[in-house]
Amino acid sequence: MYAVVGCSDCSALWVTEGRPETTQCPRCGTRRKHEKRRKFVETDDEAHAREVRASMLANRQGEDDAFAALDSYAEMERQVDDAGVDDETYLEESGVDTDAVSAAAERVEQGATGGSSRKETVTNALRELDEPTEDDIVAYAEERGVPASYTRKALDKLLRAGKASESRGQYRLL
Numbered sequence: 084m085y086a087v088v089g090c091s092d093c094s095a096l097w098v099t100e101g102r103p104e105t106t107q108c109p110r111c112g113t114r115r116k117h118e119k120r121r122k123f124v125e126t127d128d129e130a131h132a133r134e135v136r137a138s139m140l141a142n143r144q145g146e147d148d149a150f151a152a153l154d155s156y157a158e159m160e161r162q163v164d165d166a167g168v169d170d171e172t173y174l175e176e177s178g179v180d181t182d183a184v185s186a187a188a189e190r191v192e193q194g195a196t197g198g199s200s201r202k203e204t205v206t207n208a209l210r211e212l213d214e215p216t217e218d219d220i221v222a223y224a225e226e227r228g229v230p231a232s233y234t235r236k237a238l239d240k241l242l243r244a245g246k247a248s249e250s251r252g253q254y255r256l257l
Contacts, residue, residue: 085132087139088120096123096139098132130157201229205237209247209256216252 086099088106095110099117107114124135133156141150154162171181201224208215208223215223217238224234238254241247247256 084125084127085129086125087123087132087136088117089123091115091121096136098129098136100129130155201233202237204229205234205241206256209241209254214253215255217254220254 084101087096088099089096090108090111090113092113093108093111095108097109099106099120103117105114106117106120123139124132126132126135137156138147138150141147153159168176174181174184204224204227205220208220212219212223217235220238221231221234225231238247238249241256242249245257247254
């Protein structure tokens with residue numbers, strides 16, 4: 084069972100499924116017992132409930148004639164499915180370079196699973212460099228794509244956390 088219900092505080096309209104004990108207005112957050120909400124339509128068909136809500140919203144804005152000229156949700160969805168445009172074609176036609184997007188996704192995936200994070204890069208610099216200074220660590224990290232500003236902040240955090248020390252301008256891991 085689907086119902087188009089309204090909020091008595093802000094006049095929002097939404098579709099509910101079933102008979103929940105309480106409902107919360109998606110706009111203002113007011114929670115009320117579902118039985119106390121005004122139900123404009125109750126139906127077994129979700130598409131019909133969505134259509135009624137859309138019609139009511141169009142009527143509020145004085146666009147009921149324009150709404151009447153539109154196809155139903157089900158018909159519009161069928162037309163989109165019949166068009167057969169896949170996501171990649173849609174993005175390319177919209178001017179998005181899908182190869183660049185795929186490459187970026189792979190870089191993110193690699194960083195999340197097997198590649199070094201920025202913090203790991205900074206700690207690796209402390210491990211691998213002999214008597215590293217801040218400038219040495221920044222240069223090491225920049226070669227691996229880590230911004231200098233991040234490297235300096237990471238060094239400060241490592242010092243404050245007691246995971247690294249600095250003496251006479253040279254850093255080391257503890």
